[in-house]
Amino acid sequence: QQQVKQSPQSLIVQKGGISIINCAYENTAFDYFPWYQQFPGKGPALLIAIRPDVSEKKEGRFTISFNKSAKQFSLHIMDSQPGDSATYFCAARITLGRLYFGRGTQLTVWP
Amino acid sequence: KAGVTQTPRYLIKTRGQQVTLSCSPISGHRSVSWYQQTPGQGLQFLFEYFSETQRNKGNFPGRFSGRQFSNSRSEMNVSTLELGDSALYLCASRAGGRETQYFGPGTRLLVL
Numbered sequence: 001q002q003q004v005k006q007s008p009q010s011l012i013v014q015k016g017g018i019s020i021i022n023c024a025y026e027n028t029a030f031d032y033f034p035w036y037q038q039f040p041g042k043g044p045a046l047l048i049a050i051r052p053d054v055s056e057k058k059e060g061r062f063t064i065s066f067n068k069s070a071k072q073f074s075l076h077i078m079d080s081q082p083g084d085s086a087t088y089f090c091a092a093r094i095t096l097g098r099l100y101f102g103r104g105t106q107l108t109v110w111p
Numbered sequence: 112k113a114g115v116t117q118t119p120r121y122l123i124k125t126r127g128q129q130v131t132l133s134c135s136p137i138s139g140h141r142s143v144s145w146y147q148q149t150p151g152q153g154l155q156f157l158f159e160y161f162s163e164t165q166r167n168k169g170n171f172p173g174r175f176s177g178r179q180f181s182n183s184r185s186e187m188n189v190s191t192l193e194l195g196d197s198a199l200y201l202c203a204s205r206a207g208g209r210e211t212q213y214f215g216p217g218t219r220l221l222v223l
Contacts, residue, residue: 032210041216043214044214046213097144097159097167097205098144099146099212
């Protein structure tokens, strides 16, 4: 049973556009929600993270929107660039050290 | 600071063999977690070690085991390999009490 559901599976966006990736969860015990970015041949790298007591967090072109009542959160990438082309994973945590990951979204930004 | 290192980076084994993968965490990090990444199942948690003790374990069979040494380096072992064990095995380290996990590049295991 997938604890964190992520969509879409793949996303193609034009350079300069907005990329939006969505995730949903059921377990209300989750208390930390990070997003990871993974390039081919590399391990995932933390992009941005949020706690459920905050509705939005922005770091540069990356924004997390969090809807606690709907148990949903999303990643917005503004002004998407070809260098953003990668696989993005949302995740959630109950206890330190164990992350539950979504299935990933392969983002392609074409010039 | 050097990042998380994993050895070997690539490995080919045959069914029934066993394999040991190694992970060196970021200096000062005492927590090491292991994940299996496959196209079908995505990223799945295997186990976490902190100060040489296993603190958390995912839903994997007993063929998957691990350990951590006093210098925080960790190894995971898979015995009696099956074709379905072919995957990218990632380890992540974390400073005690901190949330962020830093991943290594992974070991790609192919079981023939």
